[in-house]
Amino acid sequence: MTGVRSEEQRELAATVRQLLAKRSDSAAVRSAAGSAEGYDTGLWAALCEQIGVAALAIPEEYDGFGASLVETAVVLEELGENLAPNPLLASTLHAAQLLLHGTEADRAELLPRLAAGEVRPFQLGRVLLEPDRTGDGRTGSMDQTLRLRVEREPVEDPTDVRDIATALVTALQVGTMQRGLAMTVGYSKERVQFGRPIGSFQALKHRMADLLVLVEASRSASWGATAAAAAYLQAPTDDNAAQLARLARAAGSYCTDALDTVAGEAIQLHGGIAITWEHDAHLLLKRAHALGQLVGPAHRLRAALAEVPGD
């Protein structure tokens, strides 16, 4: 059943969450984004060594944990909520690409290194994730928390890798929207205007209620998509490919639109303070936009969904 997380998955999420709470508060996120590497290398090392996040979806024969992409998605959701720049998405896509389309020699050479936490760039369409930038300190991107560079020429992604990417991005998106909603609800309980917390004004309450509906539905869609991605990576049959395509594109389209809405409403409901560099609302907004670019705009995903055979 894809509707819930298992006990182990909940524990994994809690472990990651604790680590992030300890090591990656708002100031740390900013400092990581501004650092030479563009991410917190210490945090990444801890995630890899203490929890093994980069090894989760890699089979044991390649020094991985032999869990599944669902476990990776559990971690990505937490990372999305934290907003920290993190190489896990690129790392996982690299592994998936090797498992599905690599030679045995490549797999034997690279998968153990990826499992151990080696960071390598990965290009998706026109977007290059984790570009090499040591010493440069900047990518061209406005969003500094995803570490991406926009290339002039796209690569032709294999369809299955692209669908897996779409599914995994929804995990980041869901985490990011949870953060946005929590931030907004928290602010609206504290901020007093006209003698009462703004969260008591019915018009704003209803808007936040609508956001919750969006977040809940997004999470459900994302969990379905990542379960399908895990199933496909374990058994890349045609049926599983079609199922992955359907659920990933559906979830991708839904979550992209939902996160745009949540981020936009977060800005509006925070009022003036959201427009400042000091406040995390703008990190959310920029990340929302950048995530939407990784796997193509929502309407393109809907068009691609209409092409899945047999549905």
Next chain:
Amino acid sequence: MTGVRSEEQRELAATVRQLLAKRSDSAAVRSAAGSAEGYDTGLWAALCEQIGVAALAIPEEYDGFGASLVETAVVLEELGENLAPNPLLASTLHAAQLLLHGTEADRAELLPRLAAGEVRPFQLGRVLLEPDRTGDGRTGSMDQTLRLRVEREPVEDPTDVRDIATALVTALQVGTMQRGLAMTVGYSKERVQFGRPIGSFQALKHRMADLLVLVEASRSASWGATAAAAAYLQAPTDDNAAQLARLARAAGSYCTDALDTVAGEAIQLHGGIAITWEHDAHLLLKRAHALGQLVGPAHRLRAALAEVPGD
């Protein structure tokens, strides 16, 4: 300047409004829609004889008033607000078609009869307005207030006539949405729930405020479109045609979406009572849908707008 109505136009609107208030209340609208002719022949005769509504846009040489389509639109807006079935749209389109594409013989024969109030069917795409149904008493349409029949085969409308039709339909749409907003605001002031008028709940107030913004913008767009239609009918130059195409399609697209929203919100804000046959809200809803079909769905109008040369 298209932004306002002249003194004469305001008087025309007031005269029509008075006549409708006297002769066409809710019961009269229903009884007209259910009658053998499908409209109130006595009301139509009064509109033609006392005010000359069918003669407004017809040149004096054909026994018309030699005013313009703007005056016709003023009347259509009032008729839209009243919801009464009325042959003015078909009659005016017939006249426009003759003026733009008819032979002199046809014009000389038919325009004076149209000016005097003769009712003739007119087909627009697949929709036949004012089908002959004396003795039958039914058309196939769910909306009984527009008197239309859906034909299997479309006619090829000349582009200019279609654009004029689009402009004139927006006048009906604007009137209908004004009615919907007024109905909803009135109800929400009277209806008490949880110890206060529902119109005092902020969430509902904001929704009605948004409707007002839609209605205001729709009216402006419609007035621009009907002014362009009037200019084109008086001087059918290429420039005026392009201007008509731009403003009519823009207004048609905008007003169709806006009326759908207003009608849907009218139903929701009325609550249970709106779902009854006795209440006028459902007349509004059905008319909104039917009006949207006359000149094609909003997205088709947007696509057509993108094709206007030189813009």
Next chain:
Amino acid sequence: MDLELSESERAFRDEVREWLAANVPTEPLPSMDTAEGFAAHQQWERRLADARLSVVSWPREMGGREASLVEWVIFEEEYYRAGAPGRVSQNGIFLLAPIIFDHGTPEQQQRFLPTMATGEQVWAQAWSEPEAGSDLASLRSTATRDDERGGWVLNGQKTWSSRAAFAHWGFGLFRSDAEAERHRGLTYFLFPLDADGITVRPIAQLDGEPGFAELFFDDVFVPDADVLGAPGDGWRVAMSTAGNERGLSLRSPGRFCATADRLVELWREAPAGEGTDDVALRVVDGWIRAQAYRLYTWGTVTRLVDGGDMGAAGSVNKVFWSELDVALHETALDVLGPDAELAGTRWMDGYLFSLSGPIYAGTNEIQRNIVAERILGLPREPKGGAR
């Protein structure tokens, strides 16, 4: 898309699927809001009951088969996927039965549930009043004690009573203590609609058929045996299952997935030019939302199976499915183009019906208040409360 089912769940699904394939009428039944259609739908309930499929989750002795919650959702999915007839008994099965199970006496359970399961007795709800609407606490219809006869005398008016035009029994709240404050002093009554003093006046709906009725009560006597729960306790009794997971709040996703699938089919078959561009994307979007709703519902079901509690999640469901249903039908009308305007088409009827979704069973405005206050923990309004 298949969720992972256990062996026995799969067997159950197959049985239901096969039975439906063999038994669902090929032609739609006439509208249940006509006398003829009502009878036809009653017969259909009888056939379901004979196969023990009318109330799968009920105890065997009441006509069910003690299906698990997962099986219940499976049943609902299969039912809608098969395009089976609407359930004329749904007010009774979804709204009333959970309350009779929880608060009814054994005698009441025996007397009412088996005939509900077979469709022999169809129940109408009588919640709203002309001046109350969503605000049940402001009900004005009265119940006066009659100690001599051992019961109560009802007076007043109810409206928006669905199915009442042809149903046999009704249920609703009446004010039995005029002194008590708004929520208190209400009692939950059951009454035959042909009782002396009850007048049923059908209300024509948007689609022209009398799906609802007004009920007028003029000194209607109800014996104590037909009071549900304790007198004066009606509000609590009624609310105790307001979030009931098998009722309206956990609206079965099968229905919307089936509608979305039919929409996709409609669009595929549309003549070129009708089903293109913008509309195509909205068709896909509707399908996506139906899937998201399905996954969300399965998540809720699984939580419930694991011993969780429905809580305010029912309000999230309600907002989601009711707006989805409207969107699916609106999109279908756009695919149909002018043909949608023809009276009596299935999509137009469905559209008009869908419009009541955000209104009934607690308006979506009320649901949003519940979500905002109970899930998000936002403060209540300073005064008055919720709408």
Next chain:
Amino acid sequence: MDLELSESERAFRDEVREWLAANVPTEPLPSMDTAEGFAAHQQWERRLADARLSVVSWPREMGGREASLVEWVIFEEEYYRAGAPGRVSQNGIFLLAPIIFDHGTPEQQQRFLPTMATGEQVWAQAWSEPEAGSDLASLRSTATRDDERGGWVLNGQKTWSSRAAFAHWGFGLFRSDAEAERHRGLTYFLFPLDADGITVRPIAQLDGEPGFAELFFDDVFVPDADVLGAPGDGWRVAMSTAGNERGLSLRSPGRFCATADRLVELWREAPAGEGTDDVALRVVDGWIRAQAYRLYTWGTVTRLVDGGDMGAAGSVNKVFWSELDVALHETALDVLGPDAELAGTRWMDGYLFSLSGPIYAGTNEIQRNIVAERILGLPREPKGGAR
């Protein structure tokens, strides 16, 4: 599209159009939120003023040319159509000047308006406070009477002061009577930003540049000559022109039409595949809404010319243009695809700026309350009031 203009209006339009064609810099100026860009924008104001185009509707002796309201809208349309630089003086010209004209002494008018017209002195607004936000009536910064020096002493903090990082003077409300109720006891002050006791702390915005600043007041002396209107009358003075037709409420449609036109151009030039399907329709929709806004504004202008009054129509405008502006920019980002993510593109900067539209100058929630209560006549909330 041409609205019907009179002979002289056409002549005015042609003059403006030609001057702009000859004078608008071909390269965009650096951001006015940098020191270099601020200076460049000040120079541009000077050139506009030399052509008597910086404040066309003002009296001649103040630097204007007494243009009619219609001419003012024409100027604005031409200005944006030409892609001319943003107005660094806009706080002064749009927000403060109408108040100085209505409530200032002749001495104040002479002292402040001509230097505002030339851009020699740039004004910053100081409305919001950290704990007040949209709710101006709850301002806490204080003004204490100093009879000896003949003036007032300001203390407190203001925030979201746009342009304050580089501007010369500021204007804002301070509580001069602590006893008076919320709306009363406020006084309207003008003050040089380099006055003793004022600290300016720039706030980095979403786009990373200090468009806003916080202002800290520590015993800042302001002489009576720099009080605008009567002491204690600040709220009424500030509100008297809140719906001012040449200010933010009647936001010139030229700006949005120009943005919509640029959007259409962007889409036409987009590589195949980027600018198709859904996005195309949204591009058109943005263009349509800009046109509707333009027509609506012209309608309002014509009503005003005929002696009508702006009333609450400004609130309708505010909601409309601010949401339109966001939509136009969002659509542009979708046309651009991944390229939009590149830092420093014009559309991304414009998008980030557009997000503040629904927030500043009275949030759209406040505007919706005004529309609901003043235009639709809906009842006020039972308590507390509006947000």
